Amino acid sequence: MTTGGDDAGAASAVGKGAPPAPPTPSGGVAKAVVTRARRNGLRAALAVIFFFGFVSLVLTARSTSFSAAWGTSFRNAATIATSSGMLRKTTRTVVPLLVDSESQFDSNASVALELPSTAKTTAITVLSAAEELRAQPERRPEHMLLRTTGDVRTLRPKYALLRTIGNALPPRHDPARTLQNLRFILEHERLDDDEIAKHWVINRIIDPTLLDQLKALLHEFNAEFTEIPFVLHEYAQQPFRVVIEDQGVDHAHAAEVLEKGEGDWIRVLNQNEIYDLKNRYALSVNAARNVMLAIGRRMSARWILPWDQNSFLTQDAWRLIKTDLAYHDRLAVQNADNEGVHQLKYFLSYMDRLAQENDVVLSPNYTPNAWAEPQLIFRDDAREQFDERFRYGKRDKVALLVRLNVRGVWNEWGWSSWEQQRTFMNVSSDVDGVTVPQTGYVVRLYSGVASFEMNDKRAAYWRELKRGEGVVRVLEMLETRVMREVFRFSNKTLSVYSESKLAATRSNASSGDVRTLVEDAERAMRIQEPWTVTSNAALSVFNASQMFANYVDKPDVTDDGALIKHMVYNTTSLALAWQITRDPRYAAQALKFVEAWCGDSNVSTAMLPLLDFADLSFEGVQSGNPEYWTGGASGVRHTVILPMLLDTMRMLFFHAPESPAAVDEGKASFRVPNATRTQLISWIQELYTHLKTSVHARTLFHVSTSLYGLQYDLQMAAMAAFLDDPLEYRYTLGTMQGRLLTMLDSAGNLVVPIGVAKQPYMLLSLATWGIALDVAQQLNMTSHLLHFDMTSDGREETTSNNGLLCRMVERQIPCCERPTGEDASGNRIPTTAEDEGGRCVKLLQDARPVQLFIYQRIVRHAISECAALKALTSCTSLAAMEIGSETLSAGELSHYQLPPYPFLRHTHRSSSWFNRV
Known part of the structure; x- marks a missing residue:
């Protein structure tokens, strides 16, 4: 559950009250009742309001101000009128709305806040990205459509408690806990306070089934909620990020990253950095928090609690928080004209992270141990918001805590210069040296994995590691969905050549281009002996005839690099000629060439699927120095024609055109035997695995700083697509810019x-x-x-x-x-x-x-x-x-x-x- 990526791990016991601190002005008086009465109930509603107003004035005259009494009467009247059916019930019409922060709170219970990323200050602007994102509008949806539903209050609340509902991230979270914990809160969180409004923000739920279940559960309890929808097409436009701040290197291919990346922590950290922009869209933790701030201000609440989804308030915790906030509101009124008194705009509530089932908080013997990172409370005029450039899991909340001068274990962390510029060097003017006080506490409901919730360094390490792994797992699942659902990926689809053009060319087989192609295919038909690595003398230092090898500094020796090029170009012409003319002779000859090179089962002519001896140094080998017994980074250039070979295999395996003669005679057209197909695919799989995992390929081809690195990427992407690995295909192509x-x-x-x-x-x-x-x-x-x-x-x-x-x-x-x-x-x-x-x-x-x-x-x-x-x-x-x-x-x-x-x-x-x- 994306409930907040920072794990402060800061021990901070919270007492039963907060220390006295400078106050904030009161905003507890509800200013208006905005509702629409039914025509036939208007008079009754007015009568109820007048009656309760009069009674409230009499009963509260001794202890309450005139305006506060009227606020109470309005609330009571609205409650009676609603329960009597006098006020209009929730509608389900979704209407676009741009709101002014000072406008009245509309009583429409189901609205859509359509917030352009370039919204002016008269509209809610907290949804706009940080300044860098404002310069990148195409990376954000042109409009963020927020679908709000539920019974919206007809009165302005003094306090607004808002919580996100995000995606579970196993193995960090038990996926079942999303619904379990939400139901627990809806059933058991009873604050018994008319001055607080609750609202939920469904934050880009990826699983449509879970989304429906969440909405049904919220409707069951008549809970207000806003949905930030997840749109797969929008996610698909988010690029990979190959350069990490302060480093300026190709992070996806750099040798130093490869050398350091063996440990789990470094590996997960590297993966999360590369998925940064995708994380910020799919999980959008700080964007959701800013949405909550916007909704709270839209409600005209004095205090806004934009908290994480598993945050639970006991009556005791809320009593402590409300007491402190109300106290500071009274002090603020008293010191309204005293410019020397600093106005407090933020409070902290530290978390008790449960390591057992949630029922423990219902026990009268429950005692909180609030040590984990705090939740923030904002006054309505607080200037700050959450920095959306910090993704989930990368100091997303801590970045703001630092700007508010809240000290914790995060002060001892290593911060990049970019992070420091946005945090330590950019302290908020809202605090101005004043310590943000803490108040009450909040319960962080059980995640389902007890070992991750302990207050020790080991648990903190595993919590962060598994959170990072969970993020990558979810994003990789989305990458696969993008390939399947958006781009209709299939490993059978031709990559180099166009299937539609091939089909169109069949009706124009007499064109000059086709004649040239067929002539090339006819020349290939006259070749009696197929090309194989065994056509040459063994050139590897081990004198192995099936080893692909060549001398980069002795071009007069016919090498295997020339042979594989001849083989691929000739088989390509044969396969294409077969597709256009439907003459099965061409397909049979193409298969003969491919099978001899990649998988002849009768004679050992197949090339061993590795490139360790490509581009050997002749002089080095002759010297007898073992350092020269393997090839160089340039050796990968010989297999750059692999995408063509793979398209040839696709045509042979999956795109057999019906031969007119075969159809007339009732005979089957050309087909590759299943055993042969399996053998050839296995050869490609072995070569792919070797180039992906072998020390030679990883330390020479993958980290190459020249053209050879790009050639390696294109080959690996082509093989990944052929072997039906859309995730690796997309990742390899998506990080090529690092080259x-x-x-x-x-x-x-x-x-x-x-x-x-x-x-x-x-x-x-x-x-x-x-x-x-x-x-x-x-x-x-x-x-x-x-x-x-x-x-x-x-x-x-x-x-x-x-x-x-x-x-x-x-x-x-x-x-x-x-x-x-x-x-x-x-x-x-x-x-x-x-x-x-x-x-x-x-x-x-x-x-x-x-x-x-x-x-x-x-x-x-x-x-x-x-x-x-x-x-x-x-x-x-x-x-x-x-x-x-x-x-x-x-x-x-x-x-x-x-x-x-x-x-x-x-x-x-x-x-x-x-x-x-």
Whole structure:
């Protein structure tokens, strides 16, 4: 249950009363009865009000002020009138409402507070995010629709007790306790006080069944509640966060993170940081608290208690709290004209965290042990609210406690500079050196796991660890739901090629593009012996013939890298030709090639699924030094064509077109035997597991700071999708932007590794990022890549309109450079637009078609998101160019590891498509 992420663990025994402290003005007089009487009961209602008013004046004249007496009479009259059916009952009409903090409290019992994130000060603004979020409106819903229902009070309460109802987070919480604890509160919390109003905020409940049960339970007890709805499409737009404050490194791939990440605590901490923005939407703990503050002010309550969902008040606890608040209200009235007396606007109520069943608080012998982090009480004119930049579990409540100068164990924690700037260096002016007093206590109902509720360091550690694990578990479940429900993910869906284009091409099989494809397939049909790693002499240091190996510094030796490329490009042409022509000969030949490389059961020709000996050093091996007996980080480049191979397998396994001849003759079309399919899928699974878990892959490929790291990500994502692992697929693609931090400098220039030719590396990098954008587009992540940037203080920026990738396109593609140039010393100098146009024309004249294709592919993605590129005519013109498919042979495209036959690939589309899903 997301009831508050901070675990102060601070021992703070609360006595039976709070120490005297400066007061606050009284707001206990109800100012109006806002209700709508039934027409036939209006006179009766007025008579009741007059009668009780007169009686109250007589009975209370000796001890109560005139205005207070009238407040009492109004309350009594409203109670009688409602019970007699004179006042209008709860309606179920949902109406949009923007409220002014000074306006009267509407008696409509079911309203929707539609609060725009850019609301002006005349409306409730506490729902707006912190200042950074206000600069990122697209990361928040344009309007947060709050559905409020229940019997709303017709009188202004003096006190408003509001509690959230959030999602349970096993293993931290027992999921059953959400309903159990809510029912316990509704059945047993009896404060017997007409001056306090209770209200619940259902905070983005993920499980629809649980949501219905919660609403039914609240309706059963006629409890007021407001719902902040969870919208899966909105959650899907929240990006992963790869840069952690104060570090400025790619947190998802950095070597130092990998080295430190073996322990449970570091692992969970890292995962929670990367899921930060997703946590802030799905769990939205501080946003919900700010909603409660807004509702409390909407009620015109003098004191607002925006508490966590499992907070329970005994009559004794409420008596202590109310006594203190009323006392300070009286003092405030007495000192209203004394500017030297500080006005108290906040109180603390420490928690008794139950480690046994809730019934213990019903016993007359119950004695609280209030030691856990406090709940806060706000006066209606308190300026502060909860900082929504602190996610659930990351000092979400403690951040405000620090700003209010409330000391606790949190003062001894390690705080990043970003956190310090928002807390210790930003102390609230509401406290001005005055200690926030404590009052009463609050019971934190049992979570279902007794060992987590003890007051010791061990329990605190496990509480935090299991809370973090619970958060990640819930968010991972949501990521899977996004893939299945929003993007209709299926491991059978082609990733590189478009199924719709293949189907459309069947009706136009005589086109020049198709003829070229079929010619390539016919050449592949004439190949007698399939490619295998055993075609070469054994190159690994262990002389194993099935080991994939090559020498990076001895190109004259035919290596396995060349063989696997030939195999994949030829099987791709065969599979595509089969899809279009429906000739099963092509499918049979493609299967023969794939089976020989990946899983021939008769002859041991299959490549062992590992890459430990890819890109060996010939000189190093010859030296006999064991340090050179494994390959380098560049070895992952040889399998970058895996997505094409996987699409070939999908076509063979799941997309068999019916052969016209087979249909006419009543014969079955081509089918892959189940045993063969299982064998080939197992080979992919073994390679995937090796690249994900082996020391060689983790310490070389995963943490690579160059193009090879990006190539590794694309391969891992492709295999995850093929193996029906949508969570890993989405996570891998969603964190690719971190690669930009090591591949580029801050200006967007490519950092070319030592000893690598600059121009080929630049073109290969652009080609690979183009592929990355193609794949990311399928999950609406293109904008995440293009808007990614770093601020000057080392923080991640997710809404830049000229992000790092935009600047890379600008620096590497002449047509997209802004009007600047370089002098003889390499310094950038201003030039004219005409000069840049001339450079673009020269580029178009001199570039090979495949080079233009690489440029155009990435530019078409970039101009939709990068403001500076969109403003350049030469750049938009490049994007609009048509490059004939006949000029892009499979051989040319293979030089840059690009999939052949682009006329059959997915077409770029604007990222705004997601809004139409």
